[in-house]
Amino acid sequence: MNLKEFNAIVSSPADLRYEYFIKKTADTQILWGLYDEGWAMTHDQDGSALLPLWPKSEFAEHCSIDEWSGYSGRPLDLAAFMEKILPKLEQDGVKTAIFYNNSDSAIVGAGRLMNDLRAALKKY
Template identity: 90%
Template sequence: MNLKEFNAIVSSPADLRYEYFVKKTADTQILWGLYDEGWAMTHDQDGAALLPLWPKGEFAEHCAIDEWSAYSSRPLDLLAFMDKILPKLEQDGVKTAIFYNNSDSAIVGASKLLQDLEAALKKY
């Protein structure tokens, strides 16, 4: 991906980045998080825990700054994520912060993300 394409995607509104995330993740069967002795986490304005996720490692690395500067991108297998992690997030009340760009992200509940990923996978 060239820099112009990268910047265009990163600067898109959160809802469009979410759509890109779902499509790209279904296509590659991989999603990305930031990891350093544990997964990077953040919080919404009410203090609720959020797990940030990205469609490609480059986008995750772009956010490995400030409190995440020691973190590096790590891939997650999509089907294992859907089967094991999303139900646990739902049970624990943890939402996802999809495609954070150092400014904002799409905040999505685990069950909604699971539904959207399942729908996207049916197209393949």
Template identity: 50%
Template sequence: MNQKEFESVINLPANIRYEYFIKKVVDSEEVWGLYENGWSVTEDDKGNKLLPFWPKKEFAEYCATDGWEIYSSKSMDLYEFIDDFLPNLKKEGFKPSIFLNNADSAVLEVDILIEDLKTELEKY
């Protein structure tokens, strides 16, 4: 990915970045997060616990700032993400924060993310 493409995508509105995330992770069959003895966690203004995910390594690394410098980008298999990781995330009371750009992200319920990923997978 070149710098121009990176900058154009990272600056898109959160809902468009979410659509990009769905297409890219289904295409690559992997999801990226930041990991260091556990996944990076944040929370929203309402106190919801959020776990951020990105479609590519470069986007995750871009967000390894403001206390997350110790974290490294780590990928996860898409099918493991859908079948195991997201259901566990829901049980633990976390919400997915999709494609954070250090300003905002798409925050949604786990079930909606799973459904959107499965719908996109049906196209392949």
């Protein structure tokens, strides 16, 4: 991916980045988080925990600054994520911060993310 394409995607509105995330993740069967002796987490305006996720390593690494400066991108297998992690997030009330760009992200509950990923996977 060239810099122009990268910048165009990163600067897109959160809802378009979410759509891009769903399509790319279904296509590659991999999603990315930031990891350093534990997964990078953030919080919404109400203080609720959020797990940030990205469709490609480049986008995750782009956010490895400030409080996440020691973190690096780590891949997650989509099938395992859907089978093990999403149900745990749902149970714990943890939402996801999809495709954070150092400014904003799409805040999505685990149930909706599961449904959107399943719908995208049916196209393959």
